[in-house]
Amino acid sequence: MSYDVEFQNVTKKFDQFFAVDQLSFGIRKGEFFSMLGPSGSGKTTCLRMIAGFQDPSEGSVFLENKDVTGVPPYLRNVNTVFQDYALFPHLNVEENVGYGLKIKKLPTSEIQTRVREMLEMVRLPDAGKRKPSELSGGQRQRIALARALINRPGVLLLDEPLGALDLKLREEMQIELKSIQKKVGITFVFVTHDQEEALSMSDRIAIFNKGKVEQIGTPSEVYERPSTEFVANFVGISNILKGEEHRSILGKSENAMIRPEKIHVLDSDSSKDGLVTLNAFFKNHIYSGATSRLLFETKSGQSLVVFHQNQKTNEEKLSLGREVLLAWKESDMHLF
Template identity: 70%
Template sequence: MENVLDVELIEVTKNFGDFLAVDRASFGIKKGEFFSMLGPSGSGKTTCLRMVAGFYDPSAGKILLGGQDVRGIPPYKRNVNTVFQDYALFPHMSIAENVGYGLMVKNVSKKEIASRVQHMLEMVRLPDVGKRKPSELSGGQRQRIALARALINQPQILLLDEPLGALDLKLREEMQIELKAIQKTVGITFIFVTHDQEEALSMSDRIAVFNQGKVEQIGSPWEIYEKPNTSFVANFVGTSNIFDEQTTSSFIQRSSKTMIRPEKIRILSPMDPKDGLITVPATLLNEVYSGANSRLVVQTKAGQRIIVSKQNSNLKAMEASSELIVAWKEEDMHLIQA
């Protein structure tokens, strides 16, 4: 991946009246990168995407595309395309006409349009649907066609505004794999907006986590999950057990908040070796079975609730109120900002 920046936000702020939607966001997106903006509704991620697209102008700060300040440049003059959640396909047109529409507007020859449309349909693995109408395709197929239509114009940057949100879980998981493969094939910059942490973790080269208009953290999926900077990131991306100084003093001396992921914690029997482990007696409150794994909620004598994830085997589920020992390695605990 090149280190050239396709997109750069410099102290970008966006106000809607008295509402501060984005607060001094600054980050760069590399050429050819799959970059996700992740956060809950109202966190500012979609507003940032729409400012890059040109639908909004920043109230303050700069947005650079390929090094050029694009303030005041309308969307149709920016070398970007956007894929929306509702696909926005023309129902009266065939699939081939939908995919080739952008080229037709540019007065590209019919022969070249037909060739490039077929190439795009083959790339999204739908080579034989050109004569059909959008209503004859499944949701996942329509999503691929929307991608083909956006990519056929060879944009510098593709913007994706929660494009998988309308799909069911199984299809959404399949499309995550497809989308990442397509991005690697075309090699252009993808900027993906989502509130779904699993989507962001599974597809992204880097992720920006938004909260209340601010960028809380930017990093690789591994960094965001394993080394969150703040309590918000730790709790929003996955499940975390967060201990404050008072709680952790009974386990190990700490000067700040610490977190540990449920899968790093194990359940021990009285006979199991405990060398090198932090061990805490606890009582089982609840166990939630979810197929391959179960999630246990336990409570320590100090009243701290801890979530433990364990892989299921042929062992029977534990009974509530069972006395047990939870344990983890000190190096699996991570300090976060208070």
């Protein structure tokens, strides 16, 4: 398979610390690929090696099927959008967006045409004469994106570009960014530690942990069928059934995962046919608007989380300590 970006046995060491440890994976042409993981997991180091800001200690990095290991950043067909946007405060929006083309000494008429096209694409056609200080955070993010895309890179690298935005604006920009990526058809490589952000935007996600990739898959694959317990716990909230509970339910030794939204609290007259059931005691209720998080504990002391949709404003709450029957479909369980 042909990849826009490929890592072949890449290791990056800082003294005796392995920031990246023997990674091999590829990013397909035209996909929105996210690198997701906690701080220090190696995702940003990988992004910097793609950009050319750092070289591997071992192994090779390929761009568009060419080995670019050791090639300086300015000779690579990539552009980067950073979290702080890095816009020039003394230049207006048009000058910021067209700066790269001016450095390449393109004709003024072509620069003006392409700047107008980019500002139309990011839905800021009338902002050209304004300074960055006169823009909102979301608008500055769009201008930084336009400045990167105007150079028509083969790969666009995004280093947590939405991290500085408030929640509402960040959610709006997630939709906007994905829409722009589909329009331009360029490979996007997106670094984030936000699980919901990666799930909502990506074609595929690489889950990083301690310099290695635990799993690469579509959002539904890494959420519904995590390959390791780390992935299950890092991507969303999971209930891991171990030991006594799991053996009593399925008679198997493997650990199993069940997501909180798959579990139901049964009424006394509910049918149990075809369901896996487990007795547990109610411990706490956390209200979150559209949903509530119900916390339970089994007789052996294992904690379980259940998501409950708040459909009634005066819904009766469970009394603390009450024993209930939790139930779910066996097909909703995932074995490790």
